[in-house]
Amino acid sequence: MYPFLKGHGTENDFVLLPDHDGTVHGELAAERVRALCDRRAGIGGDGVLRVIRTAAAGDAGRGQTVLDGGAEWFMDYRNSDGSVSEMCGNGVRVFGRHLAEQGLVDPAQPVPVATRAGLKVLTFAGGTTDGEITVDMGIPKVLGETEVAVGDRSWTALHVDMGNPHAVAFVDDLGDAGPLLEAPTHDPAAYPAGVNVEFVVRRGPQHVAMRVHERGSGETRSCGTGACAVMVTTALADGAARGTEYRIDLPGGTLRISWTADDRVLMTGPAVVVAEGTTDL
């Protein structure tokens, strides 16, 4: 038996696995991740967040204690199909919430978290464990136009890298992409390791709504990195001044995102831990 917790950020849900010194799960097999994320036979989740000290994370932590100025904790994120991703925007807020609730970090101070996409710094509203969390998601890379398709419908999309890959397509209606039971088709040359695809409609000034099909997890109720990619795409389309805040509605809730004058994307939203226990999965 080993400990787990369950949490979500705007209903993008995760199984958290405390493994502070890397002695509980070893390499963390893909089969175990799939079993934990199974919504009928397991705990259920869009992904797994292993909570491990950067010093214990080996190559996965990429020596970020040295490179990034001392993040004690590494977010080892896995998609529900067992695949590894570089980054999870909702996950990193849930990860920070857990660390704060357990007294492992001080929410009155900025909290650095190492990820495969580099260091992310979390700020807790009011300096307390229970408010919204803002994440400095770093500098987006805008990599040009591409195309995505579902069945016989296709859309021009913008390739935005938020540490992980995204294709953002404006659609007339969020229903246009259909039930999204299969991954949208995409250009494998642009996305050799797969892609997260966002479908977006406008709701008002600085206000959009989106759906997402996530690489490795299927359609989810929210994607933090995806919402950031959507914000960047919309701000570019609007010619918005840096610092303008956008409201991004997702099926599971709302995120507030801005793109600063020094080119960094800041994402603010909720995160909760809802259960904890032990499992032998």
Ligand SMILES: N[C@@H](CCC[C@H](N)C(=O)O)C(=O)O
């Ligand atoms: N839901 C996440 C993104 C998780 C990783 C993604 N599926 C990928 O493979 O890149 C988020 O909130 O950012």
